[in-house]
Amino acid sequence: MHTVLLAAPTPAGTDKLIRFLSLQGVQIALFIVGAMIMTRFIQWGTARITGRIDQSFTESDELVRSESAKHRHSVAQVISWVAIVIVYVIAVFNIIRALGVPITGFVAPATVLGAALGFGAQRVVQDLLAGFFIITEKQYGFGDVVELTIVGSVATAEGTVEDVTLRITKIRSADGEVITVPNGQIVKATNLSKDWARSVVDIPLPVGADISRVNEILHRIGQQAFADPRMRPLLLDEPTPMGVTEMEVDGVTVRIVARTLPGKQFEVSRDLRARIVRAFGRAGISLAPGESIETGAMVSTTQREGGE
Numbered sequence: 174m175h176t177v178l179l180a181a182p183t184p185a186g187t188d189k190l191i192r193f194l195s196l197q198g199v200q201i202a203l204f205i206v207g208a209m210i211m212t213r214f215i216q217w218g219t220a221r222i223t224g225r226i227d228q229s230f231t232e233s234d235e236l237v238r239s240e241s242a243k244h245r246h247s248v249a250q251v252i253s254w255v256a257i258v259i260v261y262v263i264a265v266f267n268i269i270r271a272l273g274v275p276i277t278g279f280v281a282p283a284t285v286l287g288a289a290l291g292f293g294a295q296r297v298v299q300d301l302l303a304g305f306f307i308i309t310e311k312q313y314g315f316g317d318v319v320e321l322t323i324v325g326s327v328a329t330a331e332g333t334v335e336d337v338t339l340r341i342t343k344i345r346s347a348d349g350e351v352i353t354v355p356n357g358q359i360v361k362a363t364n365l366s367k368d369w370a371r372s373v374v375d376i377p378l379p380v381g382a383d384i385s386r387v388n389e390i391l392h393r394i395g396q397q398a399f400a401d402p403r404m405r406p407l408l409l410d411e412p413t414p415m416g417v418t419e420m421e422v423d424g425v426t427v428r429i430v431a432r433t434l435p436g437k438q439f440e441v442s443r444d445l446r447a448r449i450v451r452a453f454g455r456a457g458i459s460l461a462p463g464e465s466i467e468t469g470a471m472v473s474t475t476q477r478e479g480g481e
Contacts, residue, residue: 208263215256223246243317251339254338301356304340312362317367318332319362321359330354331346339356371433378426378460380424380425382425384416414429
């Protein structure tokens with residue numbers, strides 16, 4: 174007696190599915206994996222380049238980054254971002270081809286879709302154009318201390334630049350917060366650490382204060398600060414008293430200024446304030462009632478405009 178085994182019928186379409194998975198499926202998987210590997214390679218290469226730039230700064234005797242180093246760091250970040258975008262665009266294009274979808278069939282829908290999304294994509298295009306001009310015009314770069322005026326915001330975003338791409342700028346505030354600003358929303362970009370900076374300390378005094386004596390004390394404070402081995406590397410010249418800058422009914426304001434290395438104006442201002450408080454205490458000079466010593470900072474270069 175012979176036993177006959179009957180094969181179960183194959184579901185319809187199984188052969189096509191197997192053929193698709195063995196050919197197009199593998200090809201699509203390779204494109205996805207290849208895009209991920211290329212992305213990691215680009216990120217690794219960028220990290221090596223920026224790490225070498227940072228290492229050259231840390232191993233040097235310079236107290237601040239040079240403008241060329243900050244620009245190279247920013248350009249490396251932008252190139253990395255553009256390269257990753259290109260890799261994924263190519264991967265998507267090839268995946269569509271592997272699926273057998275004719276590219277010409279996307280022309281008409283893409284035209285309609287582009288017109289529909291055109292209004293919504295205006296801000297993205299605006300961000301990209303603004304980022305392009307920020308990089309090419311060297312308005313600011315990695316490590317710069319900036320103050321950004323943003324569209325629709327009363328308060329400015331101030332901090333140290335940590336990342337610049339064609340679309341966004343990331344800065345870290347003094348409180349440690351990371352602020353992400355679209356480049357197209359920047360109305361004005363004030364670079365507080367380009368080339369050199371100026372520390373400005375305003376001292377409010379009562380009306381009856383001896384201004385001549387105050388100027389003498391401030392002049393001596395400037396000489397002492399410039400001779401201090403700890404402060405001398407931060408100063409480009411001796412802090413100079415500017416005399417009376419404001420006159421009000423109940424008091425006057427005296428100012429002392431100092432040119433500093435870029436980004437070091439805040440440290441110099443703190444030191445000058447401490448010296449002024451000690452010197453005025455020894456000399457018996459009091460501040461105007463209810464007032465405190467104020468500090469400002471001005472940059473040497475013209476304030477640059479960001480993309481609108």
